[in-house]
Amino acid sequence: MEARLAAWRAKKRKEAMVCRIKEVLSWQRSPTGSTVDDKDDLESIISEDSIDFSTPPRDSTFFTWTMCCLYFLLWATLYIIAIETEFGAAYFVISALIFIYFNTRSGPKRKGEVSAYSVFNPNCQSIDGTLKPEQFEQEIRFGATSVH
Incomplete structure (x- = not known):
């Protein structure tokens, strides 16, 4: 059990370090820092259902807006340089792909969040806006x- 506890703590420290690195490199800063406490209880280690993967709420402080503006000005400056060196279209496409990559979620689903695929939801519950066969037939x- 001690080895399992040590492995879990090491995993949590690694996740916290990755989170800190992402916060430093990301323009979306979280208002609270994440720290790992060594005094975790054994029940939370054994059951992974108790882990909350929800992201903290974002704040729109002056610092966040300033950083967004500075990142945009840096991107625009590099884009102008790329245009001058006739590399503008490639720079724009690459930066668009990077923007798409960093703004899609690839992490686990949050607690209570329904899936876009209704077969994975409890009672096959569909999300709002889904066109179901029954609705289509009624229309x-x-x-x-x-249909209302």
Whole structure:
């Protein structure tokens, strides 16, 4: 059990270090710093359901807006330099792909969050805006205003 506890603590320290590195390199700063406490109880180690993967709420402070503006000015300056060196289109496409990569979530699903695929949700619950066969059939038979 001690080896398992030590491995779990090492894993949490590594996750905290990766989180700190992402905070330093990211323009989206979290308002609270994450620290790892060595005095974790054994129940939370054994059950992974108790881990909360939700992100802290973002604050829109002056510092955050200033950093966003500075990053944009840096990007615009480099874009102008790329245009002058006839590398502007490639720079724009590469920066768009980087923007898309860093703004998509690849982490685990948050607690209570429903999946876009209804087969993975409890009772096959679908999200709002999903076109279900029953709704489609009702619209065909009675018109689009029959669905509310």
